[in-house]
Amino acid sequence: MKNNYKLLSALALSGIFSTAVIAIEETDTLGLSSTIATSVVVDAGTHTLDLAADTTSSDMTISANVPFTIKLTNANSATGSKLLSGTDEIDYSFSLANVETDTTYTTFGETSSSQVTHVDAKTYTLTIDPAAITAATDAGTYTDTITVTITH
Amino acid sequence: MVGVTRVFLGLLLLLSAVIKAEDVLSISFSNPTLDLGDMSSASTIAFTVDASTDYTLSAPATGVMTHTTNGATVGYCVTVSKINSTLTVTPNAFNSQLQSAGDYSSSIVLTIAAI
Numbered sequence: 001m002k003n004n005y006k007l008l009s010a011l012a013l014s015g016i017f018s019t020a021v022i023a024i025e026e027t028d029t030l031g032l033s034s035t036i037a038t039s040v041v042v043d044a045g046t047h048t049l050d051l052a053a054d055t056t057s058s059d060m061t062i063s064a065n066v067p068f069t070i071k072l073t074n075a076n077s078a079t080g081s082k083l084l085s086g087t088d089e090i091d092y093s094f095s096l097a098n099v100e101t102d103t104t105y106t107t108f109g110e111t112s113s114s115q116v117t118h119v120d121a122k123t124y125t126l127t128i129d130p131a132a133i134t135a136a137t138d139a140g141t142y143t144d145t146i147t148v149t150i151t152h
Numbered sequence: 153m154v155g156v157t158r159v160f161l162g163l164l165l166l167l168s169a170v171i172k173a174e175d176v177l178s179i180s181f182s183n184p185t186l187d188l189g190d191m192s193s194a195s196t197i198a199f200t201v202d203a204s205t206d207y208t209l210s211a212p213a214t215g216v217m218t219h220t221t222n223g224a225t226v227g228y229c230v231t232v233s234k235i236n237s238t239l240t241v242t243p244n245a246f247n248s249q250l251q252s253a254g255d256y257s258s259s260i261v262l263t264i265a266a267i
Binding site for chain 2: 028066
């Protein structure tokens with residue numbers, strides 16, 4: 001009988017012990033999902049560059065949370081990069097540059113070859129460099145319109 | 153007589169141990185996935201607890217939503233209400249216009265443990 005008691009005690013302790021070490025723990029896993037919509041914000045405004053006043057550059061800012069491309073076109077594209085006043089014309093070159101991303105665009109009609117992402121607004125500076133204006137240049141108002149197209 | 157009593161007590165202990173080992177304890181969310189929308193505000197989901205004993209609930213206090221393609225991240229905080237049986241996810245403040253667009257995902261493991 002004494003041996004039986006010891007056996008039962010051992011079993012009881014074993015049961016208690018097993019209860020203590022069994023991890024009474026359960027889990028459930030929750031999946032989380034979210035979608036952030038595309039956002040492209042361009043703040044270009046309308047700028048008039050005054051060559052006579054030597055105002056030859058203006059800034060625009062772009063912020064985008066998706067990769068995008070930039071393409072520049074001009075209204076006088078049929079004649080190339082020219083400021084026109086009737087039949088009179090002044091050649092010019094241009095650049096649209098962002099110092100932070102070391103990006104520069106200098107050709108009308110070409111789309112930027114690589115896509116970039118600006119999750120924070122970055123400033124692009126458009127600079128016009130007209131050919132020399134001499135005494136032989138006819139007086140008048142010379143114009144062209146440059147359009148910057150952002151595509152994503 | 154003493155021996156019989158001891159045997160009885162031993163059986164009782166064993167029985168109580170067996171009964172205790174069979175405590176019911178389970179937890180499950182009302183939905184396997186919680187859509188945080190654009191993460192501009194907190195989202196809450198309910199869960200169901202089935203417990204025949206005292207228990208504790210635990211989940212990571214913070215986590216990170218990760219963009220499924222480019223690895224961009226948004227942190228979030230997790231709060232668990234035992235009283236309401238709800239779990240709330242609060243994304244960290246950010247400007248969605250300045251956060252990389254696309255799909256984000258993460259997961260949270262909620263644990264219930266007997267005391």
